[in-house]
Amino acid sequence: MKKIFKLILNTIPRPLLIRLSYVARPVLALSLKGSTYNDPIDGRSFRSFLPYGYGHQRNNVLSPSTLSLERHRLLWLYLKNETDFFTAPHKVLHFAPEQAFYKLFRGMKNLDYTTTDLYSPLADVKADICNLPFKDNEYDIILCNHVLEHIPDDTKAMQELYRVLKPGGMAILQIPQDLSRETTFEDDSITDPKERARIFGQYDHVRVYGRDYFNKLRSIGFRVEEADYTKTLNPQDVERYCLAKGEIIPVCFKD
Structure with missing residues (x-):
C-alpha cells in the first residue's frame, strides 16, 4: 500500500x-x-x-x-497542552484552513470561528491577506500557517495580521523555514517552475525563510516566542507522533 x-x-x-x-x-x-x-x-x-x-x-x-503532517500534529499538541484554545471562548480567524483541523475547529462550541482565504472553498470570507476586510483589534487568536511564503508582500500581510489581532491576542504564524540560514532568501529572476521548486521547496513559494523571520515579525510590532516545542516533549513521543524535531512554532502576541 x-x-x-x-x-x-x-x-x-x-x-x-x-x-x-x-x-x-x-x-x-x-x-x-x-x-x-x-x-x-x-x-x-x-x-x-x-x-x-x-x-x-x-x-x-x-x-x-x-x-495531518508534522506541523499540524505539533500545532495541535501545542494548542492542547500550552493554551486554553480548546476550553475558553475565543474569536478565531483561520487562514487557508487545513483539512486536518477544519471540521474539528468548526464544531468547537467555545470558538467563534471564521475561515478566510483568497481561493479555498473552505473559506467563509474570500479575502486578500494584504487587504483584509476585518476591523482593527477584532480577533483573539489568528492561525496563519504555511501562507506567508506564498505572499510577495509579506510585510503588508504581517501588518494586516497585526492590525486585526486584539491587544493581548495570539497569532501562530508557521512557515517552512531553513534554520541553517541566517537571512531569508528571495530571487524573482528564477522563473522556471522546476527550478523554483528545487530552490524554494515549491514552485509557488516566493522565498525561503531564515532565522531572521522572527525579527521581521518583531519589527511589525509582535512580541514573538520562538517555541521549540519538541524540545519539551518526551523523545519517545516525538517519534511516536512523527514530529519534526527542532521545528520552531512562531507564537506571536500583540501587547
Whole structure:
C-alpha cells in the first residue's frame, strides 16, 4: 500500500491528490492500522505513516486518518497542552484552513470561528491577506500557517495580521523555514517552475525563510516566542507522533 501511494504521489497533480486522499482515508487507515505511531489529533494508531512531499518526499510523515503532517500534529499538541484554545471562548480567524483541523475547529462550541482565504472553498470570507476586510483589534487568536511564503508582500500581510489581532491576542504564524540560514532568501529572476521548486521547496513559494523571520515579525510590532516545542516533549513521543524535531512554532502576541 505504501509503495502504491508513493507512486500516486509522483504522478497526480497536488490539488487532485489531496481530494483523492480524503476519499481514500478509510482504506489507508485500515490497511496501516497498528500501534507504532499515533496521530494525536484523532488518537488513532498505525504501524506506519505515509510518505509525503513536494519534489522531495519525506517518509513516514502523513497520517493515514487525518492526513495531518508534522506541523499540524505539533500545532495541535501545542494548542492542547500550552493554551486554553480548546476550553475558553475565543474569536478565531483561520487562514487557508487545513483539512486536518477544519471540521474539528468548526464544531468547537467555545470558538467563534471564521475561515478566510483568497481561493479555498473552505473559506467563509474570500479575502486578500494584504487587504483584509476585518476591523482593527477584532480577533483573539489568528492561525496563519504555511501562507506567508506564498505572499510577495509579506510585510503588508504581517501588518494586516497585526492590525486585526486584539491587544493581548495570539497569532501562530508557521512557515517552512531553513534554520541553517541566517537571512531569508528571495530571487524573482528564477522563473522556471522546476527550478523554483528545487530552490524554494515549491514552485509557488516566493522565498525561503531564515532565522531572521522572527525579527521581521518583531519589527511589525509582535512580541514573538520562538517555541521549540519538541524540545519539551518526551523523545519517545516525538517519534511516536512523527514530529519534526527542532521545528520552531512562531507564537506571536500583540501587547
